[in-house]
Amino acid sequence: MVAETLNSPPDGLVHGFHGSWVIKTIMVVFTSLAFYNAIELIILILFTFHRYSGLYFWSMLLSNVFGVIPHALGYLLIYLNIGPLALALTLTTIGYYLLVPGQSVILYSRLHLVLQNSKVLRPVLYVIIIDTIILIVPTTVLTFSTAYIGSLTIVRAYNVMERLQVAWFCAQEFMISGIYIWEAIKLLRLMPEKDRHRNQIMYELLAINFVIILLDIALLVLEYKGLYGLQTTFKSFVYSVKLKLELGVLGRLVSLVQPHRSGQGSSGTSDFPAFVDPSRFNADYTHAAPVANRRSQMRRHVHGISMDTLARTSSSRPVSRVVSRESTRPP
Template sequence: MSDNSTSSSRSTPPAAAGVTGGYEGHSLTLKILIGFFAGLSIYNALELTALVFLTFSRYRGLYFWSLLISSLGLIPYALGFSFKFFRVLVGDAKWLSVTLLTIGWYPMITGQSLILWSRLHLIVSGEKGRKILLYTKWMIIIDAIILHIPTTVVTYGSNGDINTATFVEVYNIVEKIQMTGFFLQEVILSSIYIIETVRILRTSFQPNTRRLMHQLVCINVIIIIMDTGLLSMEYASLYLLETVTKGVCYSIKIKLEFAILSRLVKFVGGGQRGGEHVDRGQPIAFLGVKKTTQKTDSTDDNDVSDFLDMTRIATDVTHASPLPRRDLSSAYGDGLGLEFARFQHVESANWEDGGENGQGDGRSVDRKG
């Protein structure tokens, strides 16, 4: 009896608990925890999916698809580890559990990074911003190839019947490597948001800007903290607990990112077409008033809204005063002088009576004297 017990313990190393097969313990608390986390992950996934479809009027763009696919990936992931740990599917059917777990894991991990990357252009600009977007894009692509594929191979091998112990040993090494790689990837993306946000906070005095930037910093700090907790459980070889917790953590991270990045899109003031942001190549710095919808090729370097109360100014302080009408009339003739006077009249009406986005309501303001 003692020999059989020893032989069994040696054939299944402690590190393989949860890696091969399902949960074999008798802890009711752990079983409840597994079921609760699986249900919470699926609930968050369904809620996120509904929010995405209700928020976007046109279903296109990287932001939309990364949000949708990463949210839907939570469902097969949660079902996969539930079927696996509770031994719902046994025999050859066990491969369905592993496949569901793997199919959900791909979009859940890389999709979350794509969500952050798809909105990174809102806070970086210029040549530096272009390089950041390029390098981080290739970082996500390369990490997806070199970290997802080897982990998938050893995951299937660890649940097979050939050289199982060897695959489990390799799995414990590969799993730590891929967790560290994806951890560094998300820390880099979140750190870019934090660094650029702090830079904006130093240059902007608008209360709305500062409030949103503080929220953006806090959310990215929370993301790093959750990633650190998952990585700590992995290095502690708490595979089962790390697996069931990962789905909940990623669903919370996606919900936080969806909330703050959607606000960031509206706050930047770029055009909206069917819920998808139309990037105008403008940085977010010095935002505090609504931008006009008129397109321009120059950056908004003359925005003084951070230093002046724009509601108390009756003239356009960002442009030089026009020449008197009589000078134009005498120099170029009465026709040009009248045309310029009419242009000035319309411009004044738009400035005085402008509605949202700087558009006038059609009323004219007759300034005599």
């Protein structure tokens, strides 16, 4: 069964997709959802980031505009047998370059928000660069060779390479996400305030990354089942969902470094216990003691971390350094 799958050209890569109408409908649904998410993401990214600069911003924008859209459009043209095959394959190839390796770049740039150890960051970057070169070059050559030559040897090599690159990039994303989760948990433990809000953020970050892992596993299952048409259209949808979840991760990270404000009052009297009447004080209680001053400065410093400063990963200090410095400062 496996040998027959490896020796057969992918269904739909040449002369359109000829499967059941149910599979065709599901493929069109996945493609439509990918287009919808891509358009929505353009708006969300432009409105979320206050400054259009930095590796995190550009990797997310390019992975969406030149990754999701060309990838989904190219495979739609291939399966519906519309237009020249060379044009459709070129679109899918460009989309693949910015979609799959681009997701690893997004995870790497996001890693800077919680980690500043070059001994960890540099090897991760090297792994991304080396894996991208090793995997995308033969995949591209074999894709065009399968479409235009289609010999048994080339088809078998393409099927093996396709499965290998899907599994490898998924494992790479698992590794980077694992490092991020570990560092985010360490960052949460450095926070000076321990409350239920902090624990809630930790669980939400873990849940988001768990959903991403489940999507990758579903992608792997479709690939190794030989459902090429479903896998390629589902991939565009999956990576568009991943990009939307990235914005959720960024929003949670902002909440992580900002103390919970819901319980803070607007007046200074809210800091006194219920049995204390501040109106009976003769001294000036509106000016805090030196220790309190330092603590309030720390709160203002953490409050000052915004979406803008988090987005500029290449020029600003990481959140981990800010929080660790403030939380370890002696009173």
